[in-house]
Amino acid sequence: MTDAAPLQQGGAVCVRLSGVTVRFGDFEVLKGVSFDLPAGASLAVVGPNGAGKSTLVKVILGLVTPLEGTVAVFGERPGTNPGRIGYVPQLKTFDRTFPATALELVATGLRREWPGRVHADEREHALVALRRVGAEQLATRPLARLSGGELQRAYLARAFVRRPELVLLDEPATGVDYLAERDIYDLLEEYQADSGAGVVMVTHDLTAARYHADRVLVLNRTARGFGLPEDVLCDECLEDAFGHKHHGHGPRV
Amino acid sequence: MNLADALALPFFQRAVLAGLAIAIMSGVLGVFVVQRRLSFLGDGLAHAAFGGMGIGAFVIVTTGLIGSSVALLKHPLWIALPFSVMAALAIAALRKRTRLSSDTAIGVAFAVSVALGVMFFSLIPPDVNLGLSVMDLLFGSILGVRQSDLIVILAVAAVAVLALLAGWGRLAYATFDDELARGDGVRTEALELALFLVAAVVIAVSATVVGIVLMAAYLVIPAAGARLVARTLAQMTALSVLIGVASTLVGLGLSFYLDVPSGATIVLTQAVMFVPAAVFGARR
Numbered sequence: 001m002t003d004a005a006p007l008q009q010g011g012a013v014c015v016r017l018s019g020v021t022v023r024f025g026d027f028e029v030l031k032g033v034s035f036d037l038p039a040g041a042s043l044a045v046v047g048p049n050g051a052g053k054s055t056l057v058k059v060i061l062g063l064v065t066p067l068e069g070t071v072a073v074f075g076e077r078p079g080t081n082p083g084r085i086g087y088v089p090q091l092k093t094f095d096r097t098f099p100a101t102a103l104e105l106v107a108t109g110l111r112r113e114w115p116g117r118v119h120a121d122e123r124e125h126a127l128v129a130l131r132r133v134g135a136e137q138l139a140t141r142p143l144a145r146l147s148g149g150e151l152q153r154a155y156l157a158r159a160f161v162r163r164p165e166l167v168l169l170d171e172p173a174t175g176v177d178y179l180a181e182r183d184i185y186d187l188l189e190e191y192q193a194d195s196g197a198g199v200v201m202v203t204h205d206l207t208a209a210r211y212h213a214d215r216v217l218v219l220n221r222t223a224r225g226f227g228l229p230e231d232v233l234c235d236e237c238l239e240d241a242f243g244h245k246h247h248g249h250g251p252r253v
Numbered sequence: 254m255n256l257a258d259a260l261a262l263p264f265f266q267r268a269v270l271a272g273l274a275i276a277i278m279s280g281v282l283g284v285f286v287v288q289r290r291l292s293f294l295g296d297g298l299a300h301a302a303f304g305g306m307g308i309g310a311f312v313i314v315t316t317g318l319i320g321s322s323v324a325l326l327k328h329p330l331w332i333a334l335p336f337s338v339m340a341a342l343a344i345a346a347l348r349k350r351t352r353l354s355s356d357t358a359i360g361v362a363f364a365v366s367v368a369l370g371v372m373f374f375s376l377i378p379p380d381v382n383l384g385l386s387v388m389d390l391l392f393g394s395i396l397g398v399r400q401s402d403l404i405v406i407l408a409v410a411a412v413a414v415l416a417l418l419a420g421w422g423r424l425a426y427a428t429f430d431d432e433l434a435r436g437d438g439v440r441t442e443a444l445e446l447a448l449f450l451v452a453a454v455v456i457a458v459s460a461t462v463v464g465i466v467l468m469a470a471y472l473v474i475p476a477a478g479a480r481l482v483a484r485t486l487a488q489m490t491a492l493s494v495l496i497g498v499a500s501t502l503v504g505l506g507l508s509f510y511l512d513v514p515s516g517a518t519i520v521l522t523q524a525v526m527f528v529p530a531a532v533f534g535a536r537r
Contacts, residue, residue, distance in 0.1 A: 114425030
């Protein structure tokens with residue numbers, strides 16, 4: 001198992017977790033999780049189902065308060081500066097009967113409330129963000145009619161439109177096909193290179209974690225490994241986290 | 254007598270004004286009720302108002318307030334209103350603190366309220382004239398709206414519509430995706446509680462005047478019809494109000510010409526307006 005202690009990093013830190021423990025009732029979802037994510041770096045969080053990956057994202061967003069430990073995002077309490085964070089949730093969360101267009105969804109990224117009417121300046125910014133993710137043609141289309149990949153592009157545009165310094169993604173490639181998945185990671189890397197933003201993404205895809213992240217956190221309630229992908233995504237570490245061997249499923253490292 | 258003559262009659266004017274006020278506030282509120290799948294909430298809170306009216310009627314009879322010269326003091330609404338608010342808080346608490354779903358929590362409040370209403374109305378001596386009957390509470394009598402009722406409805410409508418429009422953007426965001434809204438700093442739990450409280454006041458005041466059945470219809474049918482054709486939530490809100498207002502005017506007019514019950518005619522007019530929305534909406 002790789003040492004779970006925080007790596008020593010020089011320079012600014014955009015996310016810092018120290019001994020974070022989260023309990024839902026009697027169930028301990030996270031225990032003593034610690035890491036520092038340098039500003040501008042990307043982190044892939046991997047682990048089996050029920051490992052606490054989505055909970056970790058919610059802790060960083062300020063939606064879940066840890067029972068123990070501390071969390072700092074840009075040196076402040078989570079939830080203090082929602083405008084500096086772009087969040088891409090899991091696809092399942094919204095109600096598909098809700099009457100809305102992709103343009104309105106992207107505009108929530110600017111206004112942080114639902115727009116009764118999208119103003120001209122908001123429309124302009126939203127269209128730029130949609131263009132950036134190759135989805136300008138979806139602007140006036142109802143969300144209910146978008147495919148998984150199109151919807152994920154709309155959510156990415158919503159996250160990018162506010163020019164966030166940290167992008168949080170909860171399983172961004174789940175429910176999309178291979179090409180759309182590749183596009184999502186490319187768009188993310190492009191935004192990161194362009195803006196210098198930090199990225200935290202939860203993923204089941206170990207290959208994506210290997211090739212699209214600067215750091216990897218292997219999680220199964222506790223941090224089973226944190227570090228460079230080539231150091232952490234080893235058979236020993238994955239077997240420790242997933243509880244079984246990953247013959248042929250993991251990336252060649 | 255033609256419709257113009259009827260519109261000159263004070264009782265008909267009061268019915269039109271009360272109907273329009275209820276249509277507008279229910280039109281805006283109904284969008285959130287329908288989109289949050291809380292349609293049963295309207296029924297539950299309207300029946301809670303029935304329970305509150307039963308308790309209120311019993312209290313004003315036993316305390317002698319029924320003999321008061323102040324019209325509003327002898328109206329059981331002043332007990333029905335806080336009772337409905339408490340029912341709304343109880344439903345919200347049941348949803349939050351237990352594993353019960355909304356419809357189950359509302360069903361519990363619904364059944365207990367009706368039982369309380371029936372129980373307390375039965376305890377009132379039959380020779381006491383309350384100025385309202387159980388049948389009126391259930392099926393309403395929009396043509397029987399009194400001046401004092403109208404003042405209360407107009408005041409509640411003004412406050413409720415302003416409050417709903419002021420919180421519309423945040424309520425809509427939380428309705429779309431609670432987690433996304435919370436991530437952006439929207440206090441979604443407080444908003445939902447505020448929505449329940451506004452619903453409790455709007456429904457209690459309206460149901461005691463126009464009846465439980467008509468109130469539940471106002472809250473659901475216009476918004477459901479609007480949902481089928483609207484492309485955005487703002488369009489849905491505007492259409493919901495429009496359907497409510499149009500069905501009130503057409504329903505009252507038809508009930509006058511056909512000499513049939515006004516409340517039932519308004520509900521059926523809403524249903525007739527819902528059909529083309531369903532057909533048109535299904536084709537899109």
